[in-house]
Amino acid sequence: MTKKLFLLMTVACFALTVQAGGLMTNTNYHVAFDRMMARGASMEIDAAYSNPAGLAWGYDGFQMSLDFQKPWQDRDIECNGVKYPGKASAPIVPALFASYKKDRWAVSTMIGIVGSGGFVKYEEGVPMFSVPIGAMLAQNPAAAGYTLDTEMKGKQYIYGGQLNFTYKVTDFLSAAVGMRANYYDGYYRGHLVAKLPDYSSVWPGNLVNLQLDCDQTGWGFAPIVSLDFHHGPLTLAVRYEFRTKIQTENDTKELIIGTMGQDTDVKALAGKLGNTATVAALSQTELGKMAQKVKSYLPEETTRYDMPSLLSVALGYEITPKLRATGEFHFFDDKNAKMADNRQDELTHGTYEVLLGAEYDINDKFTVSLGGQRTDYGLSDNYQQDTSFACDSYSIGLGGAWNINEKIRLNAGYFISIYSDYTKTSTIGQETFSRTNNVIGLGIDYKF
16 A cells, blocks of 8 residues: 555545535515526515515515425436536425515525535435546556445535615616525535455555545625616516625544555544644645645544625516516626635636516416526536536426415425536546436415
């Protein structure tokens, strides 16, 4: 077992776990988005997120909405003809909306999962683990017949609570100001153990032993401003969310790096020496250049997971009393939102989204809707990592609403994202990243 192998293993381990997750913003909170997508000119209860200023033209009195969505997703990697399946999942995701309007004033709130939102698990590891380590072990005759047990998983949730105040400035123009508090909750857990069937008679311990268990939490706040111009059938809405600075702190439960039966408990070492001294000490050992990577998981170290600023511009038009359509544009300034290891610098531009949607009232009871969205992230080879990759996509949503009576409306929707595979050539070979995504949703709106 050479020092070169040990370095490759540690590089693989920490490069893998440092970037679990993807770009940091969600936009589908209310089921009306699932069924129509372009909701930036809404005046209904979902405007508490998508167009707070638009509530100036909405329902007089108190209204609320409770929505539930179920997403499911695959995140697969193919490397040199071998597929590494990744399962991303989330439980049923709730969101709550409420607003009260009187005369020219309105106040509204939204509570939900505003960023990331789910788990990803690679039960068979990923190529950046398995390929280099397997190649090195295969070259060592003493390691013949070894078995490899590896698994990586991560979680990222950003919970948000938003409060808005809306005022109708003129008969055609309204404005809103708001604030959203965001709480980040994530973890990174994984292991890689390589051993012989009866390693104790050959080696004093495992050939390889890498263990990581690290939780991260942090808070951030974002001001929000919006304007809405509404005249006759025309609505023009603009919303801007400022960048949310989120700096998480580690709660490291386990951090072990071992080879040939000699394990280093990095967490315990940091407890004796302090984080700065631990990094300096590790840099003098076979870890070498890995010292700074190890630092990312030491107790009480911090990592940035900013949510980018967002500009949304929407144009809505009532074509007939029964038919309404909306076009919308989003720009997420991801390149100026700090990510772990300054990964935002690898993007070629921030995220662009174009959305189109329409809904039609069949009668007083039933509405049907359809929408689409194009998302371009500005990806590059250096941005893409095995457990944190994105793919540009087209999304299609459809569904409808049922006005059960004058007070209660039921929304149902489904959307699917169709991703473009991303292929790059890396030091371990040719890798192709692919994703699938489906969401179903059901929600109820109630007017008091």
